[in-house]
Amino acid sequence: MPADELDLEILRALRGPDAPPPGEARERAAARLFAAIDAERGPARPRRGRGPIRLAAVLVVVGLAGAGYAVFKPADPAAGVICATDVAETPSGLQAPLERGGPTATCAALWRRGLVDPRRRRAPAQLTACDSGGGAVFVFPAGGDVCARVGMQPAADRTTGEERRFIAMRKRLVRWFMRQGDGYVSFARGEAQVRRELRRSRLVGWEIRRGRPASPGARPRPCASLYFQWGSVTLVPMERHRGP
């Protein structure tokens, strides 16, 4: 190694290992992006005859063996579905919020929009929902015994009334947050809105949590963004940023 590269080599060593962002951070970022997409188009604008655009709150491609998925509780509807592009125990895929039609209907719509695989805009002939026991439901582009082949159990391909109320509430809340100063909302206002929505949605016993506190010495972060788990809505601290 040439000595005149020493400065760069030490800097590179200081860079540390590459690691994907934690699952929660990734989901929050994706939710923010897709809420901005939704806000840009407007919630009621027709989209080339396909009806009103749906709020795609979270779309994340995942390395599904990633540690982030170990933290999900089994069959958590708030963890959404993972539309896999291949049949494997650790497939590639797109994570998306569960829609009221159930896991395979959710993924079929995303396939048709070219969001699961930009190279094709049609849903696979067969889609099967499987439960990995890790929270999110996997939807594979295959039929038959695909769940057994990848070591999972068949998952229910429908949503309950409570889940449908949650799905509707999540869409309303994300949309409301994005309309309030571009997604920057004070904790008090955010908490009040979440409380109203939980009541309206008849989701009894749900908690409203505050995200992890800022690290010691960090500036207080006055704004809140949302993070959903089944049974709780977390207001996560964030700072306001301005564009370039």
Next chain:
Amino acid sequence: MEPSPSDAELIARSVAEPELFGTIFERHHATVHGYLRRRLGSEAADDLLGETFTQALRARGRYTPRHETCRPWLLGIAAHLIANHRRGESRRLAALQREAGRLAFPAGFDGLPSSVAGELVGELRRLAPRDREVLLLHAWAELGYAEIAEALDIPVGTVRSRLHRAREQLRRRLEPAATGGCHAG
């Protein structure tokens, strides 16, 4: 098998179909988060990841592809956000300086004193912010000169001169260590 669309193609299509910007997020969010984390720490990186892509979404109509990947463009947006967090970066570098003594040097540099990395980070803190930005886009984000020029919207010649200046400053700090830690005279 049909090849995946390029970043430029996806961004162009996303002007009419914004959901396609999700694929840009899929492809690059880990890289952008990694750079933000190295510069500002995990907490700020978690916050700024979404902001980077949201700003990119808004700016996509002005995107002019100059490379196969849009990574430089995204990292340029991240760099702009980092510039608003000087205090956060200062704290991060101070922490890195403290940790640097435990750094495992790459093979071939076993003889260096453990204090070298800390001294180098100290010098990094003293660099002019715009010189530090160029240096770290090169060393931490692995961008080439032309890519850095795209990221920061500056001429390639300016990239070269800033990088040269920054590395000269660091090398001056390293010279005594690299020659055995002894000053002449």
